[in-house]
Amino acid sequence: MSDVRCERCQKPLEIGEHPFCPHGFPVVGLKQIGDEIDEVNENVGHTPVHFRSRSEKRRYLKERGLMEFVRHVGAPGSDRSSKTTRWV
Numbered sequence: 437m438s439d440v441r442c443e444r445c446q447k448p449l450e451i452g453e454h455p456f457c458p459h460g461f462p463v464v465g466l467k468q469i470g471d472e473i474d475e476v477n478e479n480v481g482h483t484p485v486h487f488r489s490r491s492e493k494r495r496y497l498k499e500r501g502l503m504e505f506v507r508h509v510g511a512p513g514s515d516r517s518s519k520t521t522r523w524v
């Protein structure tokens with residue numbers, strides 16, 4: 437037993453448990469944490485492609501020699517982009 441509690445919600449913490457809210461245990465297994473997505477990507481083909489996991493998306497892009505377009509690209513005349521300025 438442990439008498440360590442979360443400072444915020446007073447939940448008794450168990451060994452291995454995430455010490456901050458929200459609590460839980462890391463998922464250990466073949467499946468990567470956060471692999472599941474529900475994304476309709478319109479940039480990888482002529483028609484929107486529905487991805488249900490990141491690995492599925494990676495495989496799709498790799499098969500077609502595509503790169504996920506995530507680089508910061510500034511708008512002309514400035515270093516700012518309407519797509520990235522919110523990421524503070």
Ligand SMILES: [Zn+2]
Nearest residue numbers: 442444445457
């Ligand atoms: Zn808590």
